[in-house]
Amino acid sequence: MGVPGTRPLRPLGNSPSGLNINPNTQTLYVANQSDDTVSVIDTSACNQHQLAGCNQTWKTVPVLEQPFRLAINKTSDTIYVSGFNDSMSVINGATCNASANSTCNQPQPTTSTGNRPNDIAIDEATNTIYVANRSSNTVSIVDGTHCQGSDASGCGQPWPAFNVADLPQSLFFDPRTRTLYVGSDVDTMHDDVVSIIDTRHCNNSDATDCSAKATIPVFDSPIAIGILFDTNTVFVLNRFTMKVTIFDSSTCNATNVTGCPTSVPPQVSIAAFPDALSNPFANITTGRSVVIDQRKHTVFIPTLTDTDLVVLNGNSCRPGHLNGCTPKIVNPRTGGTPNFAAVDPSSETVYVANFDELTISIAQDKY
Numbered sequence: 326m327g328v329p330g331t332r333p334l335r336p337l338g339n340s341p342s343g344l345n346i347n348p349n350t351q352t353l354y355v356a357n358q359s360d361d362t363v364s365v366i367d368t369s370a371c372n373q374h375q376l377a378g379c380n381q382t383w384k385t386v387p388v389l390e391q392p393f394r395l396a397i398n399k400t401s402d403t404i405y406v407s408g409f410n411d412s413m414s415v416i417n418g419a420t421c422n423a424s425a426n427s428t429c430n431q432p433q434p435t436t437s438t439g440n441r442p443n444d445i446a447i448d449e450a451t452n453t454i455y456v457a458n459r460s461s462n463t464v465s466i467v468d469g470t471h472c473q474g475s476d477a478s479g480c481g482q483p484w485p486a487f488n489v490a491d492l493p494q495s496l497f498f499d500p501r502t503r504t505l506y507v508g509s510d511v512d513t514m515h516d517d518v519v520s521i522i523d524t525r526h527c528n529n530s531d532a533t534d535c536s537a538k539a540t541i542p543v544f545d546s547p548i549a550i551g552i553l554f555d556t557n558t559v560f561v562l563n564r565f566t567m568k569v570t571i572f573d574s575s576t577c578n579a580t581n582v583t584g585c586p587t588s589v590p591p592q593v594s595i596a597a598f599p600d601a602l603s604n605p606f607a608n609i610t611t612g613r614s615v616v617i618d619q620r621k622h623t624v625f626i627p628t629l630t631d632t633d634l635v636v637l638n639g640n641s642c643r644p645g646h647l648n649g650c651t652p653k654i655v656n657p658r659t660g661g662t663p664n665f666a667a668v669d670p671s672s673e674t675v676y677v678a679n680f681d682e683l684t685i686s687i688a689q690d691k692y
Contacts, residue, residue: 337685338362338385341678343394343613344667344685347402350422353667353676354404355685356392363388363395363406363416366685367423372672373689386421386429388414396445398452403474405454405467407442413456413467417474434477438465439486444549446496446505453528455505457493464489464496464507464522468529487527487535490518495562497550498524502578507537508547508561517543519550519561523579539577539585543570544592551615553622553639560615560624560637567596567611567628569637573644593642593650597631612664620670623692625655627663627677634659634666634677638692659686 338357346353346368353366362385370378388406392414395406402418414433421429439458442465446455452469463486471479495508505522520537527535548564557575570592576584595611612627622639634655641649655675662681669676673690 337364337683339683340680341685343665344676344678345395345397346667346669347397347399347418348671349399350418352423354395355678356395356406358391358393361388361390362386363392365421365423365429368669368672372674373687374672376687379687384426384429386416386433388433389435394444396447398447398449398469400449401469401473405445407445407456409441411440412437413442415472415474415477415480419474434480436467436472436480437483439463443494444496446498448498448524448528450500451528455496457496459492459494462488462491464493466529466532485532489520495547495550497552499552499574502580504579506550508550510546517545517547519543519547521579521582538579539582541586542589544589548611548613549615551617553617554619556639556643558639558643562611562615562626564611568592568594571644591647593647595626595635595652597633597654614665616666616668618668618670618690625666625668625675627666629662629664632661632663634663634688636692655688659688660684
């Protein structure tokens with residue numbers, strides 16, 4: 326059952342977590358953490374315009390233990406799924422999608438990473454897959470050339486990794502500036518940082534310089550990172566304060582660090598019930614994703630504490646214009662414990678994974 330007034334909630338696997346969409350095959354992939362599976366959903370049949378098509382049993386893919394996050398290389402049509410057992414599963418999206426399922430029920434190849442792999446970012450131009458290893462304090466560099474859905478011959482080899490600040494948990498790759506942003510939880514709230522990595526010399530063919538070009542203090546648990554490209558706005562989600570840290574990527578990237586903040590950048594609250602912030606012992610947590618519709622300039626953030634999907638207007642919420650960062654709540658409201666989200670601009674649909682309710686909420690992509 327969902328919260329009264331919400332969009333219909335659709336049953337899925339146990340503990341739905343990371344999810345992502347391949348628009349080329351109109352397929353939504355959802356990692357089911359407690360089932361050790363990934364659900365395969367047809368977004369052409371299940372979206373905000375086709376709610377009746379959501380009420381069906383979806384095919385699932387067996388993957389590694391406790392799958393938690395996933396990313397899609399659309400160029401190679403490969404789905405990479407990280408879990409808590411120091412490896413990733415590799416799914417062939419060409420033969421396991423909404424319309425083709427010949428390999429969905431087969432055991433999937435895996436490749437080793439560091440300890441407790443978390444977020445995944447992909448540079449499709451170089452076919453490099455970056456994996457944040459939370460307990461190893463490293464980021465793995467996986468070569469997707471021979472470790473992908475159609476060619477897993479190289480997945481058995483060990484991968485190089487580079488050191489970053491302690492407890493890396495979030496990644497975002499900006500292909501325009503070849504910059505990898507790495508969010509680290511470090512040890513205390515006041516030491517948490519986002520590191521700037523130049524991937525021109527930190528990729529699957531050239532890993533000669535993976536050192537951080539700058540580190541930005543972000544105050545509290547950077548659980549997710551997103552960038553609105555047209556306004557060069559970096560959104561860093563601060564998990565335990567229900568805030569978003571904002572800075573300008575045009576002057577804070579791999580080749581230009583002149584504008585990288587040396588003190589904590591401005592932050593804005595996304596709490597729907599800000600009075601709760603007066604209690605320092607309250608369990609105030611966001612979800613684990615920042616999802617952006619680059620065409621509409623809308624930013625979506627699931628919040629666990631408020632059981633809502635927050636939306637920001639990226640046109641008015643940008644560096645130097647924080648007065649425009651007024652959070653709104655998607656209406657109708659989503660279900661309980663929303664943890665991850667994904668947006669499909671083609672159907673103007675936001676899919677929200679509700680961890681404890683074992684459901685997916687369907688929301689409209691609008692501000």
